[in-house]
Amino acid sequence: HRLVNAAMLHRENLGHPIYCFRFSVDRTLNFYKRLQGTDFPGASHSDDLCYLFRVGNQKNEIIPNSLEDITIQRMVKLWTNFAKYGNPNGHESDINIPIDWEPIEPGKIYCLDIGKDLSIYTNPEHERVKFWDRIYNVQSLAGKL
Numbered sequence: 001h002r003l004v005n006a007a008m009l010h011r012e013n014l015g016h017p018i019y020c021f022r023f024s025v026d027r028t029l030n031f032y033k034r035l036q037g038t039d040f041p042g043a044s045h046s047d048d049l050c051y052l053f054r055v056g057n058q059k060n061e062i063i064p065n066s067l068e069d070i071t072i073q074r075m076v077k078l079w080t081n082f083a084k085y086g087n088p089n090g091h092e093s094d095i096n097i098p099i100d101w102e103p104i105e106p107g108k109i110y111c112l113d114i115g116k117d118l119s120i121y122t123n124p125e126h127e128r129v130k131f132w133d134r135i136y137n138v139q140s141l142a143g144k145l
Contacts, residue, residue, distance in 0.1 A: 004125070007104055017103030019088055022124065023048035024115035025071050031055045048114070051075045067116060070096060074114065 011018045023043050030047040038044070049055055051071050062069050073096050081090035088101050099118045102110040111124045 004109060007109065008106075011104055011106075017086065019082070019101060019103050020109050020111040020124065021101075022111055022113050024113055025051070025067065027066075027068050027071070028060050029068050029071075048075065052079060071114070074118065 007018050007020060010016075025047070026042050029050040030043055031050045036044055051068070052075050060068070062072065077090070077094055077097055078088040078101070082088040085091060089097070097118065099112070099120060101112045101120065104110060109123050111121055113119045113121065
């Protein structure tokens with residue numbers, strides 16, 4: 001809820017494109033997940049950093065064309081494109097990034113899922129956001145009574 005609101009406020013007040021993503025790769029480089037000792041499926045908070053930088057005591061051999069290798073290539077390309085152009089899509093096509101990642105718009109959050117495949121969906125956690133918006137509005141109303 002707060003993340004969605006923060007993203008919308010940044011977009012409205014800064015005037016710069018805001019890109020939303022969810023990292024869902026669950027492989028050998030997920031250092032933070034292993035650090036937590038969890039067996040739950042999916043990635044842990046900050047596991048995306050393990051595909052951009054060596055984290056902890058990573059000594060993993062990256063097998064060419066493995067999901068780890070492809071994810072590293074995708075992450076580096078998306079982040080460097082964003083740093084260079086202000087747009088993660090860059091200016092040239094890339095076989096590892098066969099998708100157009102759009103910035104959020106008023107009332108519509110495009111979210112890139114970085115998993116085995118890249119996919120775009122809109123309005124992540126929509127039902128949760130609606131729930132917390134209702135709670136927030138009830139709390140705001142109660143404070144005015």
